[in-house]
Amino acid sequence: MTGAALLFTAPAAHAADTPLRDLAAAKGKLIGTAVTGSKLTGTYGDIAGAQFSSLTPGNAMKWGTVEPTRGSFDWTEADQIVAFAQAHHQQVRGHTLVWYSQNPSWLTNGSWTSAQLGSLLQNHISTEVGRYKGRIAAWDVVNEPFNDDGSYRSTLWYKGLGSGYIASALTWAHAADPNARLYINDYNAEGVNAKSDALYNLVKSLKARGVPIGGVGLQAHLILGQVPSTLRQNIQRFAGLGVDVAITELDVRMQLPADRTKLAQQKADFASVVAACTAVARCVNVTVWGFTDADSWVPGTFPGYGAATPYDENYRPKPAYYGIAQALG
Ligand code: 9MR
Numbered sequence: 633m634t635g636a637a638l639l640f641t642a643p644a645a646h647a648a649d650t651p652l653r654d655l656a657a658a659k660g661k662l663i664g665t666a667v668t669g670s671k672l673t674g675t676y677g678d679i680a681g682a683q684f685s686s687l688t689p690g691n692a693m694k695w696g697t698v699e700p701t702r703g704s705f706d707w708t709e710a711d712q713i714v715a716f717a718q719a720h721h722q723q724v725r726g727h728t729l730v731w732y733s734q735n736p737s738w739l740t741n742g743s744w745t746s747a748q749l750g751s752l753l754q755n756h757i758s759t760e761v762g763r764y765k766g767r768i769a770a771w772d773v774v775n776e777p778f779n780d781d782g783s784y785r786s787t788l789w790y791k792g793l794g795s796g797y798i799a800s801a802l803t804w805a806h807a808a809d810p811n812a813r814l815y816i817n818d819y820n821a822e823g824v825n826a827k828s829d830a831l832y833n834l835v836k837s838l839k840a841r842g843v844p845i846g847g848v849g850l851q852a853h854l855i856l857g858q859v860p861s862t863l864r865q866n867i868q869r870f871a872g873l874g875v876d877v878a879i880t881e882l883d884v885r886m887q888l889p890a891d892r893t894k895l896a897q898q899k900a901d902f903a904s905v906v907a908a909c910t911a912v913a914r915c916v917n918v919t920v921w922g923f924t925d926a927d928s929w930v931p932g933t934f935p936g937y938g939a940a941t942p943y944d945e946n947y948r949p950k951p952a953y954y955g956i957a958q959a960l961g
Contacts, residue, residue: 652953653685655960656918659910662723663960664919666690666881668927669709672716675947679923681720686769686917688725688880689713690929694734695756702738707763714767725880725919726768728775728817729757730801732787740788749792754804761808770917772817772849772880773805774798780820782830798834799843806844817849817880823860824869835873849880852905853921856886856894859901864908871914879909881921883940884952885930890939899955902942906959918956 656663664686672680680687691697692709699705717724730753744752761771777798779785789797802814816835821828831848838845848870850863860866867877884901886894909915922928924943931938942953 649957652683652956652960655957656685659960660913661910661915661960662686662917662919663956664688664723664725664917665923666727666919666921667713667716668692669712669716671927672712676924676927677716679943679947681716681722684722684923686723686725686919687713687717688727688919690727690922690927691734693726693760694728694731695739696734696736698760699756700736702736705759710764714764718767723769723917724764724767725878725917726761726764726771726812727880728772729760729805730773730789730797731775732785732789733776735788744792746792749789750797750800753789753793753797753801757801757804758808761805761812765809766811768809768812770813770815770847770876770878771805771809773801773814774816776818777816777834778818778821778827778830780825780827782826799838799841802838802844813846813876814844815847815849815876815878815880816845817851819851819853819881822850822852822854822863822866824862824866825860828866832869832873835870835875839873839875845875847876847878847916849878851881851921852879852883853881854884854901854905856884856901857897859904859908863905864911867908867912867915871912875914877909877912877915878917878919879905879915880917880919882918883921883928883930885934885937885940887936888931888938894939895951898939899951901955902952903955903959906956910959910961 652663662685665684666688784790821831870877884898909918922941925941926945928941930940
């Protein structure tokens with residue numbers, strides 16, 4: 633280990649601290665992480681099992697993963713994560729059924745009539761939700777349906793089926809597992825803005841029409857020092873519609889290299905997101921998008937940025953870990 637790493641990371645002996653999942657439970661909340669199934673052994677598995685009460689498969693349940701070839705399914709990683717969660721008394725957030733990305737090429741390259749597209753989607757949802765019926769507490773049914781200006785994103789689904797694909801997907805998912813809580817999940821909708829206004833109006837209208845919408849997921853892929861000041865107010869207004877809210881993909885990226893000042897700011901950012909959730913009864917879950925910098929999407933997508941999670945690459949808790957713990961009381 634380098635001197636710098638020693639300076640900026642907490643002592644490894646954090647095992648004596650109360651696990652985050654116990655702190656969260658005392659507040660009536662779940663604390664979750666996205667996971668990669670193949671890594672759920674050794675230290676990674678120990679931390680995932682001990683610290684978190686909710687798991688989200690980072691990629692394992694996406695359409696492109698589970699049905700890479702039409703009609704031939706691969707549930708290996710998804711099954712593995714669900715089994716791990718059951719063994720560790722954890723909830724699973726299923727992620728995700730209807731998205732514009734990470735779809736199999738047979739689907740995206742096909743040319744489908746609207747009726748064909750609708751039945752493909754219905755079958756996909758029935759098959760996947762049905763397989764895990766009773767074992768998945770919450771589903772991100774629809775992922776990222778809006779543009780930042782609040783207009784509908786022009787996706788395969790929107791172009792083929794119109795905006796009604798959202799209500800249809802929720803209805804099909806509900807039929808396949810009536811006890812799962814069904815979410816719409818999006819990013820850049822954490823604060824009060826054009827995108828979250830559109831999401832708010834959609835949820836309001838779905839509720840009014842009796843469509844089974846149970847929750848709103850605010851992803852929270854944030855930039856250091858930029859937690860929206862209206863986060864709590866935004867969570868509160870969704871709760872006021874009678875749906876649950878979850879922070880579903882929290883990370884706080886910084887320009888590398890990390891230093892003491894940045895890590896202290898990151899600690900404050902994680903704490904303020906968790907505090908915004910604990911302040912609202914219907915905010916039920918805060919999930920980080922990978923708990924270790926060794927398993928984060930950030931460096932691959934934003935060159936020069938990283939260190940976005942609460943544990944460093946060697947699985948040592950960072951100040952951000954203690955920010956979460958403090959906000960959980
Ligand atoms: O973490 C996921 C990463 O491994 C994938 O390469 C990426 C592909 O888009 O998707 C990541 O997860 C995304 C999530 O499913 C939806 N919200 C944004 C996340 C980060 O891209």
